[in-house]
Amino acid sequence: MVESLKRTPLYDVHVAAGARVIDFGGWEMPVQYTGILEEHRAVRQAAGLFDLCHMGEFRVTGPQALDFVQMMTTNDAGALEAGQVQYSMFCGPDGGIVDDILVYREKDGFFLVVNASNTAKDFQWLEEHLAKSSMAGGVKLANLSDDYALIAIQGPRAAEILQKLTPTGLSALGYYHFTEEKVHNIPAIIARTGYTGEDGFEIYITPAQAAALWHRFMEAGQPYGLLPIGLGARDTLRLEMKYTLYGNDIGEDTTPLEAGIGWAVKLDKGDFIGRDALLKQKAEGVKRKLVGFKMTERGIPRSHYPIQVNGRTIGHVTSGSMSPTLGENIGLGYVEAGYAPVGTRIAVEIRGKGAGAQVVRTPFVESHIKK
Amino acid sequence: MNFPKDLKYTKEHEWVKVNGKEAAVGVTDHAQHELGDVVFVEVPEEGGEFSRGEGFAVIESVKAVSDVYAPVSGKVIRINEALADSPELINTDPYGQAWIAVFELSNLKELDDLMTADEYKKFLEEGEGE
Incomplete structure (x- = not known):
């Protein structure tokens, strides 16, 4: 029997x-409303509203909450003050990425936001590692994914x-900070975070209020050009920033060091799962790197297309699209480390033919986040 | 949705405009709507020969890559070079400026297997076009 899709x-x-609705990791999600290019433009120039209710939320509390989060994640959760958010990862013992996550430091513990799928x-x-650890008595772990709806508003007019x-x-809420306040009279967690490269917010509320808040946003945002945004534009927006997408650019067979997100790995913070493997990889040097490239010849790079130099395959594409902001075809892919420097000429095999491309500096498009 | 009467149609959502032994080929209004914003078109080379059902062109939307199949067998005698710089014509004028190629037909009998505008409309309404 086919498992029914979640909504x-x-x-x-x-x-x-x-909206046109597609299956996204077991969820029926909107891929586009009016059109991907128009939605993309709205977020870059005005504002866009995103349904992210499918994301998962956990809460970790108890006297040993910090110790447990430190053991499970790569970034240094100990450096966070209440009200701060941090990009982090769960890694396996081999350094492969189990998931990339956001860690919210609350007064009494940690709120973790994970990829829906x-x-x-x-x-x-988390449960298995907690049970095996000496911390089981000092940590309370809760899966609250059904208790939170998540709506994001992103773009220069979002604030x-x-x-x-x-x-x-x-104006007092800084980038990667959050506060608990009411939005449209609904109790909410408001975070100044996002996945678009624009200023914006992610707002957690109870699912029962999600539709009311969505409608209120559309009404309030109408004079500013606010549009609802589907997964299609979400993907092109994040790609222009070289924000990695789990399952495409990162996964259990890639490490943070290879993916260029080693800044979210703090090898000197103390022990954590994957640390030994990552220390070793760092000492030896990574064999492949995730790079951003632009096509210099006609063609759109797509996931899994081979990347070649002189006819030899030296890597593969993990994400690619026409960049709506640049009007150029861009992509991300893993290449042998020797071919990673900016300026390196590569070719992408598209339908059996090599098309020229060049490794470029990223992000592809200037970020407008409010640091 | 628009269904010009002077065209013939396939179940794969291509249209064919016959002129003697020549036929211009493109994709339908329904196809462009399903594709979404078209950002890349790869047209065949002039002189290329294709059998009915063979992929002869590629249309890419932001998210997806789609083959366009030859509705009839024949040799490509003209291609629409405007699509290289203006792939969005597929969305804005699918039955006009967004013709993809003109074929010299090698088997006129194949035309009998194509649908009329009314048949294609009915085909879509019955949901077989999914």
């Missing part, structure tokens, strides 16, 4: 708005729109 509390809202795997990963709905002064 977010906003499913009916999307269908009523004419990894929610069950991640929670099991103005959200400010109309909340009493909290958003």
Whole structure:
């Protein structure tokens, strides 16, 4: 029997708005509303609203919460003060990426946000390690994925729109910080985070209020050019920033050092799962690296296309698209480390023919996040 | 949705405009709608010969790569070079400026297997076009 697809509390809202819905990691999600290019432009120039209710949320509390989070994640959760958010990862003992996550430091513990399709795997990963550890008595672990809806508003006008709905002064909320406040009179966690390279916010509320908040946002944002954004534009927006996508650019067979996200690995923070393997890889040097490239000849690079130099395959594409902002064809891919320097000429095999490309500096498009 | 009467159609959502032994080929309004924003078109080379059902062109939207199949057998005698710089014509004018190639037909009998506008419309309404 086919397992039925899950729906977010906003499913009916999307269908009523004419969205095209696809299966995304077991969820029925909108891939586009009016069109990917128009939605992409709206986020870069005005603002866009995203349904991220499928993301997973866990909470870790108890006297040994910090010790447990430190053991399970690569970044230094001990450096966080209450109200701060941190990009981090779960790694396996071999250094492969189990998931990339956000760690929220709350007064009494940690709030972890994980990729939707990894929610069950991640929670099991945490439970098993907790049970095996000496910390089982001092840590409470809860999967709250069904208790939170998540709506993101991103773009240069996002702060103005959200400010109309909340009493909290958003100018005081820094990048990768969060606060608990009401939005449209609904209790919420408001974080200044995102996956687009624009200023913006991610807002956690109870699922029962998700549709009401969505409609209120669309109403308040209408004069600013706010559009609902599907997964299609979400992908092109993040690709222009070289933000990695789990399952495409990173996974259990890639390490943070190979993927260029070693800045979120703190090898000197103390022991954590994967540390030994990553220390060794760092000492030996990585054999392949994730690079950004632009096509210099006609063709759009797509996931799994071979990357070649002089007819020899030296890597493969992990993400690729036409960049709506640049009007050029761009991609990410792993290449042998010797071919990773900016400026290196490579070729992407597209339908049996090599098309020229060049490794470029990333992000492809200038970021506008408010540091 | 638009279904010009003077065209013939395939189940793969191509249209054919016959002129004697020549036929211009493109994709339908339904096809462009399903594809979404088209950002790349690869047209065949002039002189290329294709059998009915063989992929002769490629259309890429932001998210997907789709083959376009030859609705009839024949030799490509003209290609639409405008699509290289303006792939969005597939979305904006699928039955006009976005013709992909003109074939010299090698088997006129194949035309009998194509659908009329009314048949294609009915085919879509019955949901077989999914």
